[in-house]
Amino acid sequence: MTGTEPAAQRIDTTRPHPARVYDWFLGGKDNYPVDEELGRQIISIESGAPRAARANRRFMRRATRLLAEQSGIRQYLxxxxxxxxxxxxxxxxxxGVPDARVVYVDNDPIVLAHAEALLHGTPEGVTEYLQADARDPATILERAARVLDFGRPVALSLIALMHFVADEDGAYDLVGTLVDALAPGSFLVLSALTADFEPEQVRRGVEAYAAGGVTLVARSQDETAGFFKGLELVDPGIVSLVDWRPELAVDETPDGEGPVPLYGGVGVKR
Known part of the structure; x- marks a missing residue:
């Protein structure tokens, strides 16, 4: 964990932040009025936004459960x-794997302020938090290597991240750099915004985020598949999050019907 000045002193509460808006969608308390304001604007455009946020968390849980319990993956980035x-x-x-080693990475000071909650794992395992920018994969890999052995399989998790990185900012190269560093047998878990199901609502939502100073990119199924170049997709491929391996759900109650505007997929590196 890095950062020498108190995180609270570096948190900008004058502009909305995607992580805090997401927290508000999930009913969390670690957000500010500016985040709630943007969240309410989004809901006025797309009332299902909180459901999409919940579906995203559920996808992460199901994918992680699959990798830990069925594939025995012991390292996560x-x-x-x-x-x-x-x-x-x-x-x-x-x-699923008590001795799993997990490295979390984020560059938001508010995440740093709550990082302690991420560091309580099993006695056998390791959890660590790095404050770093997702747009600097080389630094992430260098620092994560202090905890993870990149000569062995790693599950790379990019959950609801890449739609904040535009193509012209090197979105595909960023993922490619990370995947290239992984050993055979590693996995990529990724979810990302799409306008394939609700084009008008998503378009307006992207505009609302832009008005708040946040870049948001909606990608088609084929464009999302580009992040998995060179990987073998795990069944059922790239689908709306609610349709990805629902049989892996544990303690989940029904949460509406129909797709959500996020694709999700898991790919393995052979």
């Missing part, structure tokens, strides 16, 4: 962690 929301990734991974 979660970039764009966001504000802790239980159960966190390490809790699910270490439930």
């Amino acid at each position: 979660d970039i764009g962690t966001g504000i802790p929301t239980r159960p966190n990734l390490h809790q699910i991974a270490q439930r």
Whole structure:
């Protein structure tokens, strides 16, 4: 964990932040009026936004459960962690593999302020938090290597992250750099915004985020598949999050019907 000045002194409460808006969608308390204002604007455009946020968390849990319990993956690199929301990734991974090693990465000071919640894992396992920018994969890999052995399989988790990185800012190269560093047998878990299901609502939502100073990119199924170049997709491929391996759900109550405007997929590196 890095950062020498108190995180609270570096938190900008004058502009909305995606992690805090997401926290507000999930009913969390680690957000500010400016985040709630943007969240309410989004809901006025797309009333299902909170459901999409919940579906995103559920997808992460199901994918992690699959990798830990069925594939025995013992190392996890979660970039764009966001504000802790239980159960966190390490809790699910270490439930299936008690000695799992998990590295969380985010560059938001508010996540740093709550990072302690991410560091309580099993006695056998390891959890660590790095404050770093997702747009600097080389630094992330260098620092994560102090905890993870990149000569062995790693699950790379990019949950609801890449739609904040535009193509012209090197979105695909960023993912490619990270995947290239992974050993055979590693996995990529990724979810991202799409306008394939609700084009008008998503377009207006993207505009609302832009008005708040936040870049948001909606990608088609084929464009999302570009992040998995060179990987073998795990069934059922790239689908709306609610349709990805629902049989892996644990303690989840029904949460509406129909797709949500986020694709999700898991790919393995052979």
